[in-house]
Amino acid sequence: MEARLSDLVVRRASMVFGYDQPGPLAVVIRGGLVERVVPDLGPEGASFGEAPELDAAGRAVVPGFVDAHTHLVFAGDRGDEFAARLAGRRYEAGGIMRTVGTTRSASSAALLRSLAERAAACLAGGTTTVEVKSGYGLDTATELRLLEVVASANADPSVAVELVPTFLGAHLDAGPGYIDRVIDEMLPAVAQAGLATCCDAFCDPGALTLDQSRRVLSAAQRYGMAIRIHAEELAHTGAARLAAELGCLSADHLVHATPEDAQALAGAGVVAVLLPATSFSLRSAYAPARMLLDAGVTLALASDCNPGTSYTSSMPFVIALACSAYGVTVAQAVRAATEGGARALGRHDIGHLRPGARGDLVVLRGSDWVDLAYRPGMPAVDSVVKDGRVVYRVGPPGQKPGSLQSVDE
Amino acid sequence: MEARLSDLVVRRASMVFGYDQPGPLAVVIRGGLVERVVPDLGPEGASFGEAPELDAAGRAVVPGFVDAHTHLVFAGDRGDEFAARLAGRRYEAGGIMRTVGTTRSASSAALLRSLAERAAACLAGGTTTVEVKSGYGLDTATELRLLEVVASANADPSVAVELVPTFLGAHLDAGPGYIDRVIDEMLPAVAQAGLATCCDAFCDPGALTLDQSRRVLSAAQRYGMAIRIHAEELAHTGAARLAAELGCLSADHLVHATPEDAQALAGAGVVAVLLPATSFSLRSAYAPARMLLDAGVTLALASDCNPGTSYTSSMPFVIALACSAYGVTVAQAVRAATEGGARALGRHDIGHLRPGARGDLVVLRGSDWVDLAYRPGMPAVDSVVKDGRVVYRVGPPGQKPGSLQSVDE
Numbered sequence: 131m132e133a134r135l136s137d138l139v140v141r142r143a144s145m146v147f148g149y150d151q152p153g154p155l156a157v158v159i160r161g162g163l164v165e166r167v168v169p170d171l172g173p174e175g176a177s178f179g180e181a182p183e184l185d186a187a188g189r190a191v192v193p194g195f196v197d198a199h200t201h202l203v204f205a206g207d208r209g210d211e212f213a214a215r216l217a218g219r220r221y222e223a224g225g226i227m228r229t230v231g232t233t234r235s236a237s238s239a240a241l242l243r244s245l246a247e248r249a250a251a252c253l254a255g256g257t258t259t260v261e262v263k264s265g266y267g268l269d270t271a272t273e274l275r276l277l278e279v280v281a282s283a284n285a286d287p288s289v290a291v292e293l294v295p296t297f298l299g300a301h302l303d304a305g306p307g308y309i310d311r312v313i314d315e316m317l318p319a320v321a322q323a324g325l326a327t328c329c330d331a332f333c334d335p336g337a338l339t340l341d342q343s344r345r346v347l348s349a350a351q352r353y354g355m356a357i358r359i360h361a362e363e364l365a366h367t368g369a370a371r372l373a374a375e376l377g378c379l380s381a382d383h384l385v386h387a388t389p390e391d392a393q394a395l396a397g398a399g400v401v402a403v404l405l406p407a408t409s410f411s412l413r414s415a416y417a418p419a420r421m422l423l424d425a426g427v428t429l430a431l432a433s434d435c436n437p438g439t440s441y442t443s444s445m446p447f448v449i450a451l452a453c454s455a456y457g458v459t460v461a462q463a464v465r466a467a468t469e470g471g472a473r474a475l476g477r478h479d480i481g482h483l484r485p486g487a488r489g490d491l492v493v494l495r496g497s498d499w500v501d502l503a504y505r506p507g508m509p510a511v512d513s514v515v516k517d518g519r520v521v522y523r524v525g526p527p528g529q530k531p532g533s534l535q536s537v538d539e
Numbered sequence: 540m541e542a543r544l545s546d547l548v549v550r551r552a553s554m555v556f557g558y559d560q561p562g563p564l565a566v567v568i569r570g571g572l573v574e575r576v577v578p579d580l581g582p583e584g585a586s587f588g589e590a591p592e593l594d595a596a597g598r599a600v601v602p603g604f605v606d607a608h609t610h611l612v613f614a615g616d617r618g619d620e621f622a623a624r625l626a627g628r629r630y631e632a633g634g635i636m637r638t639v640g641t642t643r644s645a646s647s648a649a650l651l652r653s654l655a656e657r658a659a660a661c662l663a664g665g666t667t668t669v670e671v672k673s674g675y676g677l678d679t680a681t682e683l684r685l686l687e688v689v690a691s692a693n694a695d696p697s698v699a700v701e702l703v704p705t706f707l708g709a710h711l712d713a714g715p716g717y718i719d720r721v722i723d724e725m726l727p728a729v730a731q732a733g734l735a736t737c738c739d740a741f742c743d744p745g746a747l748t749l750d751q752s753r754r755v756l757s758a759a760q761r762y763g764m765a766i767r768i769h770a771e772e773l774a775h776t777g778a779a780r781l782a783a784e785l786g787c788l789s790a791d792h793l794v795h796a797t798p799e800d801a802q803a804l805a806g807a808g809v810v811a812v813l814l815p816a817t818s819f820s821l822r823s824a825y826a827p828a829r830m831l832l833d834a835g836v837t838l839a840l841a842s843d844c845n846p847g848t849s850y851t852s853s854m855p856f857v858i859a860l861a862c863s864a865y866g867v868t869v870a871q872a873v874r875a876a877t878e879g880g881a882r883a884l885g886r887h888d889i890g891h892l893r894p895g896a897r898g899d900l901v902v903l904r905g906s907d908w909v910d911l912a913y914r915p916g917m918p919a920v921d922s923v924v925k926d927g928r929v930v931y932r933v934g935p936p937g938q939k940p941g942s943l944q945s946v947d948e
Contacts, residue, residue: 212913217868251917410863410915447916454819459626500618503625506819507856507916508660 135162159489194258194490196471206232265298392425430470544571568898603667603899605880615641674710801834828865839879
């Protein structure tokens with residue numbers, strides 16, 4: 131995504147997330163940034179100048195979703211493994227290494243093409259910023275190649291969503307000497323080439339030990355990288371406490387987090403990135419979201435999009451699921467899917483629509499953002515604006531024409 | 540929906556649900572009915588005559604979904620009640636009677652308009668037949684008016700989905716003498732006008748007693764109507780056993796069904812209509828689907844679309860949720876959402892693609908129908924065919940053009 135900064139006025143929103151005023155409201159974007167959100171007095175009272183307009187036509191507006199945890203760059207899928215798991219059969223060929231195999235043998239052009247397609251699907255679901263982890267290379271050359279593919283997609287003007295790369299060479303312990311190579315070869319190469327400013331580690335039984343995670347993340351910090359960690363997903367390992375100790379931006383999954391973990395995360399300002407779609411797909415336990423909230427932890431919601439355990443990038447689905455499975459309110463879920471995600475990425479310019487924020491927003495289909503959870507599974511997104519440009523709009527559907535007015539971009 | 544029976548050949552399907560042959564396959568529809576499903580040998584080997592063609596382009600084909608339990612004709616929504624429930628607040632004004640109030644005061648034209656919009660949303664989710672219950676009238680005039688609105692929608696050629704009306708005057712006990720009026724006034728009027736051939740009763744604490752349900756359903760049988768029952772949703776009442784005793788087409792909800800209930804249903808051939816989206820929205824228990832399956836009960840999956848407890852009509856969402864929450868396989872879920880739904884309506888001409896069936900089918904987005912559950916929340920439907928006509932097709936999306944070839948309808 132190459133920023134093209136535009137002026138735009140989004141007219142006649144029924145409500146704008148983060149603002150209490152009753153609608154209709156207008157969101158005024160200048161030079162790609164939110165200038166102000168004001169009552170929309172209609173044509174006679176309007177004084178928005180010559181900026182292009184998007185008519186929200188009584189629909190609700192929320193910030194663009196910030197999906198802060200995905201594994202979006204890979205080749206192949208594992209639908210057969212998913213089906214076998216549901217049918218109660220063991221699936222011998224399954225697991226991350228299967229995707230590593232297909233990914234290593236895919237060309238960069240093919241990886242770029244599939245990443246761009248997945249990014250377009252993110253956008254159609256209202257996501258304007260999506261984090262993308264490497265981690266299906268597990269050798270120096272392929273890990274670097276995956277991050278280069280993310281950089282290429284980001285530079286492609288047809289990819290409208292912003293991709294935020296994260297280095298996850300530490301996705302698992304891929305054999306003797308592997309963690310040393312992550313630290314001694316991959317990290318310096320990634321840092322030097324500027325391919326990622328953040329490093330993640332998967333600390334869980336079957337992946338990295340707590341000690342290996344500490345080594346990788348501490349090394350990343352020496353290279354000036356921000357750090358994050360997959361924590362307490364399959365078992366309680368102490369990774370959440372490590373996140374607090376090292377000052378991670380986020381601890382992710384947290385299915386097995388304890389109240390003591392929550393206190394540590396809250397005290398250290400570590401964001402809890404919760405991934406309910408993974409529990410949904412694995413038919414496993416859901417993270418203790420309300421306990422974390424009650425402890426004062428900042429929540430983020432993300433899709434975890436990956437071919438093994440959560441092959442969805444739909445943030446409206448994730449929001450609905452968080453309300454049902456976690457029992458958080460719709461406002462808490464929307465905040466976690468926007469500003470919470472931004473915080474997990476160390477970002478303050480996205481995830482909200484206060485003056486000065488990037489002009490990234492979603493015009494929903496409904497007049498109230500409660501529909502994101504009240505109407506689960508229903509199409510939720512009408513239009514998506516990135517940096518003040520309309521980058522996605524539901525076309526005239528096959529069956530019924532939409533009522534959104536066209537605008538010139 | 541007015542049947543317009545057409546010829547169509549759906550070409551190059553990767554798989555067709557119910558058929559074991561490897562793709563590519565062609566579904567040949569003549570005069571609106573499935574004639575055969577055969578290997579698609581490509582242009583050189585094709586001998587499909589002059590019929591219009593739809594290129595499935597390597598996507599999977601399933602029968603059109605049969606959503607056998609909805610309350611789709613109503614006015615107003617109750618998103619505020621949904622949000623309040625999530626926030627842990629009591630909502631005094633809630634409940635069915637609130638929708639009864641808004642529905643009674645809505646004009647028939649307004650009810651028809653909103654029903655047609657909801658029917659279009661069903662179609663976009665791959666549903667080609669949807670049952671619609673009355674029950675937000677609760678007086679003779681309004682109950683009849685609601686069924687007339689369903690009949691009007693069915694006669695409207697722009698409504699492509701088939702609507703199957705069910706009389707649910709017995710939605711609750713609306714005061715002294717009400718059940719008598721259902722039996723003595725409404726049932727004969729509905730039967731005489733031919734507005735519904737099936738009668739339902741809501742047997743649960745707060746709605747009808749077992750005895751009231753028995754009276755209503757027995758009376759309906761005397762008018763020659765088929766019968767169904769809302770059973771064991773909020774508590775165990777004996778309604779499932781009543782369904783078996785009276786010979787209901789289906790018993791619906793069954794959250795609290797016991798193994799003895801399952802045996803009775805299986806023995807009497809009563810279909811179990813399960814409504815997981817209701818449990819999802821209410822954050823309540825899920826029905827014991829595997830226990831019912833293991834007892835030999837035929838399962839149907841339906842949306843229960845209504846503004847109070849399940850405001851979704853997305854059958855792909857319902858299928859994904861059934862796999863996650865019930866632990867049924869994707870094949871079991873798809874069968875329940877198609878042929879199971881048809882059986883709950885007493886229909887044999889829909890819900891499958893065997894020769895002689897109606898030419899109602901969905902071309903999915905993915906090459907495998909496992910994606911319905913493997914990719915939850917992602918857009919699932921590419922095209923919908925009803926009686927051999929292409930009635931819905933994803934247009935060129937805002938972001939990326941689809942690869943489906945156009946056909947003349």
